[in-house]
Amino acid sequence: MxxxxxxxxxxxxxAGERALRLVVDPPxxxxxxxxxxxxxxxxxxxxxLFIAPDDVMTVQAERNYVxxxxxxxxxxxxxxxxxxxxxxxxxxxxxxxxxxxVNASFVEELRPLHTGEYTLRIKGGKKFTVTRTYKSNLxxxxxxxxxxxxxxx
Numbered sequence: 616m617x618x619x620x621x622x623x624x625x626x627x628x629x630a631g632e633r634a635l636r637l638v639v640d641p642p643x644x645x646x647x648x649x650x651x652x653x654x655x656x657x658x659x660x661x662x663x664l665f666i667a668p669d670d671v672m673t674v675q676a677e678r679n680y681v682x683x684x685x686x687x688x689x690x691x692x693x694x695x696x697x698x699x700x701x702x703x704x705x706x707x708x709x710x711x712x713x714x715x716x717v718n719a720s721f722v723e724e725l726r727p728l729h730t731g732e733y734t735l736r737i738k739g740g741k742k743f744t745v746t747r748t749y750k751s752n753l754x755x756x757x758x759x760x761x762x763x764x765x766x767x768x
Contacts, residue, residue: 655703657683659690666690668706672721672737674699676714709752711735711745719756 654665666685673684676696683690692699700710707719717737724736725745733745733753745753754760 653706655706657690657692659692664690668703668708668718669720671703671708672718672739673741673743674703674708674716709749709755711743711749711752713746713748715743717743722756725753725756 653668655668655671657664657666666683670685670687671683672686674696675682675684677691679695680691680693681696681699683692696710696714696716700708700716703716708716709719710716717735721737721739722735723738726734726736728734728744731747731750733750735743735745735753737743
């Protein structure tokens with residue numbers, strides 16, 4: 616007679632459930648890598664171009680147009696800055712002036728002015744004025760502000 620062996624299937628069942636959860640609900644890293652692949656579609660000269668939101672540094676209003684300034688090039692689009700601001704907000708763009716949006720990942724420095732406004736510098740050295748109307752948006756630049764004592768209200 617063969618002795619009866621008991622096999623504990625509990626670890627196998629747990630491993631299977633864990634694997635199923637990873638397939639159904641992938642980890643946060645997977646979500647981040649998918650977000651990196653997202654593109655902005657823009658219509659330029661009868662063509663549709665796809666650019667990564669991470670490549671766009673600034674958006675500036677110029678009359679009835681906006682100028683998207685990317686790393687290597689710029690694009691003039693016939694849209695309002697308010698509609699672009701609404702669409703680009705989820706990608707980390709902040710409005711700092713009625714005619715300027717900046718990609719928060721390119722911001723390197725803020726300097727307060729005696730007028731209650733700020734000077735904001737992005738990578739590459741270009742500077743912009745943050746008007747008092749939009750200075751509350753500066754809170755979104757950093758996850759944590761340490762040692763500022765009301766620097767950004």
